[in-house]
Amino acid sequence: MLFEKEAIIHYESGIHARVAAMIVQKSHELYEKYACKIYLRSEHSQRVEMRSLMMLIALKINNGDSVFVSAEGENREEAVLAMVIFLEGDFMVQTPGELHEVDRLLHENALMQERLQLILEAVQDGICVVDKTGAVTYVNPSYLRILHKTEEMVIGENVYEVAPNGNRANVLKTGVARIGSLSHKKDGTTIVANVNPIFVDGEISGVVSVIKNITEVQTLIEKLNQMSAKAEYLEQELLRTKKMGKAFTNYIGRSGRVVDVLAMASKAAASSATVLVRGESGTGKELVAEGIHYASTRRKGPFIRVNCGAIPSTLLESELFGHEKGAFTGAVKRKLGKFELANNGTIFLDEIGEMDKNMQVKLLRALQQREFDRVGGETTVKVDVRIIAATNRNLEDMVREGTFRDDLYYRLNVIPLFLPALRERVEDIPLLAEHFVNKISLQNHKHIQGVTAAAMEVLMAYKWPGNVRELENIIERVITLTDSDFIEIEHLPSYITGEAVVKQMKSFAFDAVLPWEEYEKQIIGNALKKCGSFNAAGKMLKLTHKTVAAKARKYGLI
Numbered sequence: 001m002l003f004e005k006e007a008i009i010h011y012e013s014g015i016h017a018r019v020a021a022m023i024v025q026k027s028h029e030l031y032e033k034y035a036c037k038i039y040l041r042s043e044h045s046q047r048v049e050m051r052s053l054m055m056l057i058a059l060k061i062n063n064g065d066s067v068f069v070s071a072e073g074e075n076r077e078e079a080v081l082a083m084v085i086f087l088e089g090d091f092m093v094q095t096p097g098e099l100h101e102v103d104r105l106l107h108e109n110a111l112m113q114e115r116l117q118l119i120l121e122a123v124q125d126g127i128c129v130v131d132k133t134g135a136v137t138y139v140n141p142s143y144l145r146i147l148h149k150t151e152e153m154v155i156g157e158n159v160y161e162v163a164p165n166g167n168r169a170n171v172l173k174t175g176v177a178r179i180g181s182l183s184h185k186k187d188g189t190t191i192v193a194n195v196n197p198i199f200v201d202g203e204i205s206g207v208v209s210v211i212k213n214i215t216e217v218q219t220l221i222e223k224l225n226q227m228s229a230k231a232e233y234l235e236q237e238l239l240r241t242k243k244m245g246k247a248f249t250n251y252i253g254r255s256g257r258v259v260d261v262l263a264m265a266s267k268a269a270a271s272s273a274t275v276l277v278r279g280e281s282g283t284g285k286e287l288v289a290e291g292i293h294y295a296s297t298r299r300k301g302p303f304i305r306v307n308c309g310a311i312p313s314t315l316l317e318s319e320l321f322g323h324e325k326g327a328f329t330g331a332v333k334r335k336l337g338k339f340e341l342a343n344n345g346t347i348f349l350d351e352i353g354e355m356d357k358n359m360q361v362k363l364l365r366a367l368q369q370r371e372f373d374r375v376g377g378e379t380t381v382k383v384d385v386r387i388i389a390a391t392n393r394n395l396e397d398m399v400r401e402g403t404f405r406d407d408l409y410y411r412l413n414v415i416p417l418f419l420p421a422l423r424e425r426v427e428d429i430p431l432l433a434e435h436f437v438n439k440i441s442l443q444n445h446k447h448i449q450g451v452t453a454a455a456m457e458v459l460m461a462y463k464w465p466g467n468v469r470e471l472e473n474i475i476e477r478v479i480t481l482t483d484s485d486f487i488e489i490e491h492l493p494s495y496i497t498g499e500a501v502v503k504q505m506k507s508f509a510f511d512a513v514l515p516w517e518e519y520e521k522q523i524i525g526n527a528l529k530k531c532g533s534f535n536a537a538g539k540m541l542k543l544t545h546k547t548v549a550a551k552a553r554k555y556g557l558i
C-alpha cells in the first residue's frame with residue numbers, strides 16, 4: 001500500500017554515497033522548512049528515515065529498486081514535492097496514479113525491445129541503422145558477416161565520409177528509398193541493398209539499410225538456367241519421341257538409332273516428300289513405311305504395297321499402272337493399277353532395287369509428272385499419290401554399275417531413312433522378344449510368359465542375319481512347338497545356341513596347347529553354366545545327357 005503522499009523514484013543511474021549524502025542533506029532542509037520527516041523506502045525494505053540510514057539508501061537504490069519517497073508532518077505534500085524536484089535530475093519520478101500502467105507498459109516495452117533485438121540478430125539479412133547525422137548506430141551480426149567487418153569498424157563511422165555517394169548517404173539526403181541496388185564486391189560477392197528512410201514526425205531521422213548476399217542466389221540462378229535448358233532439351237526429346245505417335249508404335253525399339261530414325265520418319269510424314277527406306281532384309285522397312293502413311297494427312301487414304309521384286313517384270317507395268325481391256329492376251333477387262341488404287345493415299349514400292357531398267361523409265365515418268373498411261377490405254381491418268389520406296393540393295397553401287405538409273409535414284413532419295421540391323425541394336429532384343437512372345441502366344445492361345453535370362457543371353461549373342469523377321473520366326477516356332485511357361489535355351493535352334501557357346505569359348509586360350517581333358521572340362525562347364533541342366537547342355541553340345549553327366553562327374557563339376 002502506498003503512502004498517501006509519496007512519489008516513486010525509479011532508479012536510473014548508479015547512485016553514489018555522495019548522492020545519498022545529498023539526499024540526506026536535503027531531507028534535513030525539508031524537515032527544517034516544512035516540519036516534516038522524509039522517509040525513503042525501497043520495494044523490498046521498510047521505510048527508513050533519511051537522517052539515519054544514508055548507507056542503506058545508497059545500497060538499496062544501487063540495487064535498482066524503485067524508491068518510494070514519503071513524508072510525515074504538517075506540510076508533507078510540499079516536502080515530498082520538493083524532494084522529488086530535487087531528485088529529478090538523477091531519477092525518473094512518477095506519481096502513484098499512473099504507476100501500475102506505466103510499469104506494465106515499461107515491462108512490455110522492454111520485452112518487445114528484447115524480442116526485436118533477438119529478431120534483428122537472428123535474421124540472415126544484414127541490417128544497418130544510420131542516424132540523421134550519418135553516423136552508423138546499429139548493425140546486426142549478419143551485416144558484419146556479409147561485409148566481413150567487425151562492430152568496432154562500423155559503429156560510429158559516418159556514411160557521408162565513408163561513402164558520400166552511396167545509397168545510405170543518398171537516402172539520408174533525399175528521403176527517397178532505394179530498393180534492389182546491386183553492388184559487386186572485390187571478393188566476388190554480389191550484394192543487394194534496400195535502403196529506406198526513417199521518418200519521425202514527418203522529419204527524416206535516419207536510414208535503415210537491409211543487405212543480402214546474393215552470390216549464392218546468382219549461382220543458383222545460373223544452375224536453374226542450366227537445369228531449365230536441360231529440361232527444355234529433354235522436353236523436346238520427349239516431344240520428338242511422342243510425336244512419332246501411334247503410327248509408329250508397331251515398330252518396337254527404344255535404342256538411340258531407332259529413336260533417331262523414327263523421329264526422322266515422323267518428320268517425313270509431315271511432308272509429302274518421297275521417302276527411300278533403306279535397311280537389311282527384315283529390319284522393318286514396311287512397318288516404317290506404313291507408320292509414315294498413318295502419321296501423314298493421307299492416313300484416311302489407302303496404303304498400297306507393291307513388291308517390285310516379286311512380280312515378273314513383264315507384269316509389273318500392268319500391276320503398277322493397270323491395263324485396258326484387251327491390252328494383251330488374257331486382259332479380259334480393264335484393271336486398275338496400284339497407282340490408281342493408291343490415289344489420295346500412299347504407294348509403297350518395296351524392293352525397288354529389283355526393278356528392271358525399262359520399268360525404271362516408266363516409273364520415273366509417273367514420279368515426275370504424277371501421271372501415266374494404262375497398258376493398252378490412250379488416255380493419261382492423273383493421280384495424287386505419295387511414294388515411299390524401300391530396298392535392301394546398295395543403290396549407289398547399282399547406279400555406279402549402271403543397273404539403276406541415277407535420275408530415278410535422285411527422285412526416290414529425297415528423304416533417305418536407314419534402319420539399323422538387329423545386331424546394331426542388341427539392347428532392343430529383350431523388348432522385341434517380349435513383344436513377339438505376347439503377340440504370338442495370344443494368336444496361338446498359349447500362355448508363354450517370357451524368355452529365361454539364360455535364353456535371352458543367347459538370343460542377344462546371336463548375329464541375326466535375318467534381323468527382326470528371323471527373331472520373330474524363331475519365337476513363333478518355339479511357341480508353336482512348346483508347352484512350357486518360359487522359352488529356355490533348350491527350345492532354341494542349335495545354330496543359335498551353338499554360336500553362343502563358340503563365343504564363350506573364344507575366351508579360352510587356344511594358343512596354348514593343353515591336354516584334351518582341359519578343353520573338355522571347360523566346354524562341359526560352360527555348357528552346364530549356360531543351360532542349367534544335363535539335358536539342355538547335351539542338346540547344345542550334341543551329346544546325350546548321360547554323357548554330359550558322366551563328364552561333369554569326371555571333372556568334378558557337380
Ligand SMILES: Nc1ncnc2c1ncn2[C@@H]1O[C@H](COP(=O)(O)OP(=O)(O)OP(=O)(O)O)[C@@H](O)[C@H]1O
Pocket residue numbers: 250251252253279280281282283284285286287288350390391392432468469472
Ligand atoms: N522394329 C520392329 N518391331 C516390331 N516388328 C518388327 C520390327 N522390325 C521388323 N519387324 C517384323 O519383322 C518382320 C519383317 O518386317 P518388314 O517386312 O517390315 O521388314 P522389311 O525390312 O520390309 O523386310 P524385307 O526387306 O525383307 O522386305 C515383320 O513381321 C515385322 O512385323
